[in-house]
Amino acid sequence: MSDITKQSLSELVKNIKNKKVSSEEITKEFVNRSEKSKELNVYITENYSSALDKAKKFDQKPNLDLKLPGIPIAVKDLFCTKDIRTTAGSKILNNFVPTYESTVTQNIWNEGAVLLGKLNCDEFAMGSSNETSFFGNVQNPIDKNLVPGGSSGGSASAVAGQLTPITIGTDTGGSIRQPASFTGIVGLKPTYGSCSRYGIVAFASSLDQAGPMAQNVKDCALLQEVISTYDSKDSTSINFKRNEYSKELTNNIKGKKIGIPKEYRVDGMPKEIEDLWQKGINYAKDCGAEIIDISLPHTSYALPTYYIVAPAEASSNLARYDGVKYGFRAKGENLIDMYEKTRSEGFGAEVQRRIMIGTYVLSSGYYDAYYLKAQKVRKLIKNDFNEAYKKVDAILTPSTPSAAFKIGEKKDDPVSMYLNDIFTVPVNLAGLPGISIPAGHDSKGYPLGLQIIGKAFDEQNILNIAYAMEEKIDFKNKTTDWWIK
Amino acid sequence: MSKNKSEYLISRKDNQYEVVIGLEVHAQVTSESKLFSTSSTKFGAEPNTQVSLVDAAFPGMLPVINEFCVKQAIKTGIGLNAKINKRSVFDRKNYFYADLPQGYQISQFKDPIVGEGNVILDMPDGQKKVGIERLHLEQDAGKSIHDLDPQNTFVDLNRSGVALMEIVSKPDLRSPEEVSVYIKKLRSIMRYLGTCDGNMQEGSLRADVNVSVRIKGSKDLGTRCEIKNVNSIKFMQMAIEYEANRQVDLIEEGNSIDQETRLFDTKKNETRSMRSKEDAHDYRYFPDPDLLPLEVSDEFINKLKSDIPELPDDKKKRFIDEFKLSPYEANILVSDIDTAKYFEEVVAKMGKNKDIKLAVNWITGELFAVLNSKNIEISQSPISAKNLAILINLIKNGTISGKIAKTVFELMIDGNKDPQKIVEEKGLKQQSDPKALEALIDKIINDNREKAVEYKQGKEKLFGFFVGQAMKASGGKANPQLINEILKKKL
Numbered sequence: 001m002s003d004i005t006k007q008s009l010s011e012l013v014k015n016i017k018n019k020k021v022s023s024e025e026i027t028k029e030f031v032n033r034s035e036k037s038k039e040l041n042v043y044i045t046e047n048y049s050s051a052l053d054k055a056k057k058f059d060q061k062p063n064l065d066l067k068l069p070g071i072p073i074a075v076k077d078l079f080c081t082k083d084i085r086t087t088a089g090s091k092i093l094n095n096f097v098p099t100y101e102s103t104v105t106q107n108i109w110n111e112g113a114v115l116l117g118k119l120n121c122d123e124f125a126m127g128s129s130n131e132t133s134f135f136g137n138v139q140n141p142i143d144k145n146l147v148p149g150g151s152s153g154g155s156a157s158a159v160a161g162q163l164t165p166i167t168i169g170t171d172t173g174g175s176i177r178q179p180a181s182f183t184g185i186v187g188l189k190p191t192y193g194s195c196s197r198y199g200i201v202a203f204a205s206s207l208d209q210a211g212p213m214a215q216n217v218k219d220c221a222l223l224q225e226v227i228s229t230y231d232s233k234d235s236t237s238i239n240f241k242r243n244e245y246s247k248e249l250t251n252n253i254k255g256k257k258i259g260i261p262k263e264y265r266v267d268g269m270p271k272e273i274e275d276l277w278q279k280g281i282n283y284a285k286d287c288g289a290e291i292i293d294i295s296l297p298h299t300s301y302a303l304p305t306y307y308i309v310a311p312a313e314a315s316s317n318l319a320r321y322d323g324v325k326y327g328f329r330a331k332g333e334n335l336i337d338m339y340e341k342t343r344s345e346g347f348g349a350e351v352q353r354r355i356m357i358g359t360y361v362l363s364s365g366y367y368d369a370y371y372l373k374a375q376k377v378r379k380l381i382k383n384d385f386n387e388a389y390k391k392v393d394a395i396l397t398p399s400t401p402s403a404a405f406k407i408g409e410k411k412d413d414p415v416s417m418y419l420n421d422i423f424t425v426p427v428n429l430a431g432l433p434g435i436s437i438p439a440g441h442d443s444k445g446y447p448l449g450l451q452i453i454g455k456a457f458d459e460q461n462i463l464n465i466a467y468a469m470e471e472k473i474d475f476k477n478k479t480t481d482w483w484i485k
Numbered sequence: 486m487s488k489n490k491s492e493y494l495i496s497r498k499d500n501q502y503e504v505v506i507g508l509e510v511h512a513q514v515t516s517e518s519k520l521f522s523t524s525s526t527k528f529g530a531e532p533n534t535q536v537s538l539v540d541a542a543f544p545g546m547l548p549v550i551n552e553f554c555v556k557q558a559i560k561t562g563i564g565l566n567a568k569i570n571k572r573s574v575f576d577r578k579n580y581f582y583a584d585l586p587q588g589y590q591i592s593q594f595k596d597p598i599v600g601e602g603n604v605i606l607d608m609p610d611g612q613k614k615v616g617i618e619r620l621h622l623e624q625d626a627g628k629s630i631h632d633l634d635p636q637n638t639f640v641d642l643n644r645s646g647v648a649l650m651e652i653v654s655k656p657d658l659r660s661p662e663e664v665s666v667y668i669k670k671l672r673s674i675m676r677y678l679g680t681c682d683g684n685m686q687e688g689s690l691r692a693d694v695n696v697s698v699r700i701k702g703s704k705d706l707g708t709r710c711e712i713k714n715v716n717s718i719k720f721m722q723m724a725i726e727y728e729a730n731r732q733v734d735l736i737e738e739g740n741s742i743d744q745e746t747r748l749f750d751t752k753k754n755e756t757r758s759m760r761s762k763e764d765a766h767d768y769r770y771f772p773d774p775d776l777l778p779l780e781v782s783d784e785f786i787n788k789l790k791s792d793i794p795e796l797p798d799d800k801k802k803r804f805i806d807e808f809k810l811s812p813y814e815a816n817i818l819v820s821d822i823d824t825a826k827y828f829e830e831v832v833a834k835m836g837k838n839k840d841i842k843l844a845v846n847w848i849t850g851e852l853f854a855v856l857n858s859k860n861i862e863i864s865q866s867p868i869s870a871k872n873l874a875i876l877i878n879l880i881k882n883g884t885i886s887g888k889i890a891k892t893v894f895e896l897m898i899d900g901n902k903d904p905q906k907i908v909e910e911k912g913l914k915q916q917s918d919p920k921a922l923e924a925l926i927d928k929i930i931n932d933n934r935e936k937a938v939e940y941k942q943g944k945e946k947l948f949g950f951f952v953g954q955a956m957k958a959s960g961g962k963a964n965p966q967l968i969n970e971i972l973k974k975k976l
Contacts, residue, residue, distance in 0.1 A: 312771060
C-alpha cells in the first residue's frame with residue numbers, strides 16, 4: 001500500500017481493522033520517512049527498532065478493538081517514557097531515563113499504539129519557535145528555515161511532515177495551538193484538569209495541559225478521547241463525565257452562538273489575519289452558527305499576567321534540577337558552586353531568563369506588586385470569559401497574530417517572541433479548552449489558523465464547530481517534501 | 486489563673502529582667518505513609534529505602550495529600566482547643582539544599598489548617614494558660630550526613646516528605662521551667678490523641694525557641710533571637726538560660742540585640758550566631774499550584790471531634806471527682822497516657838471493694854521505683870495492671886500485710902507472676918485465726934513471765950517487744966491488728 005504516511009489516523013485505523021495493512025507495514029513506512037527527514041530535526045530520541053518490534057508483536061496477536069491498534073506515534077519529549085530517555089529539550093536532562101511512564105502516554109499505549117520516538121521541543125517548553133531547544137531548532141516542513149512555532153514545534157512538524165500520524169504536545173500559553181497554526185495542522189488544548197499532568201516535565205503547573213495534534217479534527221477528537229482520563233495521581237485532575245469525542249462528533253452546529261471578542265482586534269494586526277478572521281466568521285455563518293459581538297475587557301492584561309505567573313511557577317518547578325539526584329552535574333568546589341555551575345551550564349538562556357523573572361516576582365517586597373496582582377488579574381480574565389459564556393457557546397479568534405517567521409528572526413527579541421502567544425495565553429489563564437484549525441494562507445503561502453475557545457469541559461462543542469468549519473474551509477497544506485533528497 | 490509566684494527573673498545591679506519565650510514545635514505526625522506520597526515513615530530503616538519518586542522530586546512527579554495526616558492535624562487542633570480552618574492552603578517555601586530534593590518544602594504559610602488555641606499548664610503554684618498561634622502541616626526534609634566522609638556529604642531521603650505539624654505558641658512562656666511543662670503537656674496531649682509519639686530521641690519532637698528579654702513590668706517585647714532545632718527539653722532549658730543571660734549582658738553593657746537565628750552548642754552549652762536578619766532566606770512563598778486549597782466540611786471536623794478520646798485535663802478532673810484524688814496525684818497519673826491507662830486498668834481489675842488510695846500509692850511508689858531503676862516505660866512494666874490489682878486486693882482483704890506485700894511484689898518483678906500463687910506457694914498468707922494466735926501469744930507470755938509483770942507495773946514500752954515476739958514466732962505472717970488486740974486482752 002502506497003502513501004501510508006499521507007493517511008489520516010482514521011484511515012490507518014480503518015485499514016488495520018480491515019486487515020488491509022499491518023502495524024509493521026505502517027510503522028516501517030513512518031520509520032523510513034522519519035529516517036529520510038533528519039533535516040527537519042524533529043526527533044531528539046529515535047525509538048525505531050523497538051517500535052518495529054512492538055508492531056510485529058502487535059501483528060502476531062492483534063487486538064482490533066483498541067482505539068489506536070498498532071499505530072506508531074511519536075510524542076513530545078516532555079512526556080516521561082519508561083526506560084526511554086526524556087530530556088524536555090534541555091542539556092540538564094540530557095542523560096535522564098525515567099523509570100516511569102506519564103499517564104497520558106500510558107493511556108496511548110493502553111490503546112495499542114507504539115512509540116516511534118521523542119520529539120524536539122523548546123527547552124522545558126519555554127519558547128514559541130523551537131529555537132530554545134538544546135538539541136537545535138526544528139524546521140517547519142512548510143518551508144526551509146521557517147520556524148514550526150513552539151514549544152511543541154517538533155510535534156507539529158512531525159505531523160505536518162507526515163513522520164507520525166498524530167502526536168501529543170503540551171500547551172502552557174499556546175504551545176500546541178501556535179505550532180499547529182504555523183504548520184497547518186489541528187491542535188487542541190483541553191480544559192485544565194482534563195488530561196493528567198502526572199509524568200509530564202512541569203513548566204507552569206497551573207497552566208500546563210497535554211493535548212492532541214493531528215491532521216484533522218476527527219483524529220484530534222479520537223486522540224483526546226484516549227488521553228483524557230481522571231487520574232488520582234494528579235491533584236488537579238478533574239473527575240467529570242468525558243465524552244467519546246470522536247463518536248459524538250457532528251458537523252451540525254446550527255444555532256450555535258459564536259462570540260467575536262472585539263479586544264482581539266489588536267493594534268498592528270496584519271490585514272491577512274483580519275481577513276482570515278472575517279473568513280472564519282463567514283464560514284461559521286455558513287454552517288448555521290449565529291455570530292455575536294462580545295467583549296473580553298481584560299484581554300490586554302493577559303500577556304503580562306502570563307509572563308508573571310508562568311515564570312514564577314517555573315522558577316520553583318525547575319529548582320529540582322540541581323545536579324544532586326539525576327541529570328547533568330557540573331563539577332564544583334562545594335555545594336553552592338556545584339549548583340551554580342550545573343544550572344548555568346545545564347539551562348539555556350531563555351530558561352535562565354524565566355527563572356530570573358520568576359524568582360524576582362516572588363521575592364519579598366515584589367510579591368504583592370507582581371505575583372499577587374497577576375493572580376487577581378487572572379481572576380478578572382476568567383470572569384470575562386464567564387460573562388461572555390452567558391451569551392455565547394464558543395468564541396472565535398485567530399490563533400496567532402502572524403504566520404510562521406524565519407529561524408533567527410525574533411531570537412534576540414524576547415518581547416516580540418512573547419507576543420506570539422497573545423491570542424492563546426488568555427485561554428490557559430482561564431483554564432478553558434481551545435482548538436486551532438488551519439484556515440488559510442498568508443501571501444507567502446504559509447498556513448494561518450483560527451482558534452475556537454470553549455466553555456470548561458465543553459471540548460465536544462468546539463470539536464464539533466471545528467469539524468463543521470473544517471469541511472467548509474477545505475484547507476490543503478502546501479508541503480513539498482523539500483527536505484527529502 | 487493565679488500568678489506564678491516562683492518568677493524566673495534575671496537580676497543585674499538594679500534591674501530585673503523578665504524572659505519572654507515563644508516556641509515553634511515540630512511534631513512528626515504519626516502516620517504509616519508520608520504527607521504527599523505513599524512511602525513508609527518507619528524510623529530506623531536503611532538509608533534511602535523509603536523514598537518514592539515524589540519524595541526524590543523526579544521530573545513530572547506530583548504530590549497527593551495523605552488524608553490521614555490531615556485528620557491527625559485536625560485532631561491535634563481540637564486537642565489544643567483551637568479553631569479548625571475549613572479552608573487552608575499549601576505553599577511552597579523555596580530554598581536550595583542537598584537534602585531538599587524539590588528545591589522547596591511544601592508547607593502552609595498564610596492559611597494554616599489550625600488557628601488560635603491554648604494549652605493549660607499545671608505549675609506548682611497554679612494553672613497557666615499558654616496561647617497557641619497556629620498549627621500547620623509541612624514536609625520534613627531529608628537528612629544530610631557530614632561526618633561519614635572527609636570530602637563528601639551523604640544524603641538520606643527516608644525522612645524527606647514525612648508529615649510534620651508545626652505548632653507555634655504565642656510568646657506567653659516566661660521561664661525554662663514553663664517551657665519544660667509546656668513541651669511535656671503538648672507531648673501528653675498528642676500522645677493521648679495518637680497524633681505524634683513525642684519521641685524526642687528519634688526526632689519526632691523538636692523545637693525552635695524564640696527568646697527575648699525585657700525589664701520586668703515592661704509591656705514592649707524585646708528583640709528576639711531564634712534558637713534553631715533544639716531536640717531535648719534539657720537542652721531547651723539550657724539554651725534559654727544561656728541566651729537570656731547573654732541578651733541581658735548585652736543590654737546592660739549598653740548594646741542592642743540583633744535579631745538573628747542562633748544554634749545551641751550542646752557541648753559548650755552556649756548559643757552562637759547562625760545567620761543575621763540581613764542574611765535571612767527569602768523563601769519566596771507562594772501557593773503550590775500542584776495542590777488545590779484544602780477544604781474540609783463541618784461534617785468531617787465533627788466526625789473527628791466525636792472520635793477524640795478523653796484528654797489529660799478532663800481525665801484529671803474526673804480522677805479528682807470520681808476517685809477523690811488530690812490534684813497532685815491526678816496530675817502524676819494523667820500526664821502520660823500509658824500511666825493513666827495502667828491506673829485505670831488497675832482500678833477496673835480491683836473490682837467492687839477497691840482501695841483507690843492504696844492503688845495510687847503502689848503505682849506512684851513501688852511501681853515507679855522499679856520502672857526508674859530499670860529505666861523503662863510503664864508500657865513495658867514487668868508487673869501487669871491485673872496482677873498489681875490482685876496484690877492490692879490481697880492487702881485490702883487482709884490476706885497479706887503491707888510488709889509481706891512488698892516481699893510478694895519483689896517476687897512478681899521477675900516473671901509477672903500471679904501474687905495469689907506466690908502467696909500460696911511461699912505460704913505467706915496472713916495468720917488471722919484468733920484461736921491459733923491466742924495459743925501462740927499464751928506461749929510467749931508464759932516464756933517471758935518477768936517482762937509481762939514489768940509491763941503490768943507500767944513499763945508500757947514492752948508492748949512492742951511482745952508484738953515483735955509474736956510476729957517472729959509466726960514468721961511475719963500474723964495479722965498485726967489481731968496480735969495487738971489479743972495482747973492487750975491477755976497482758
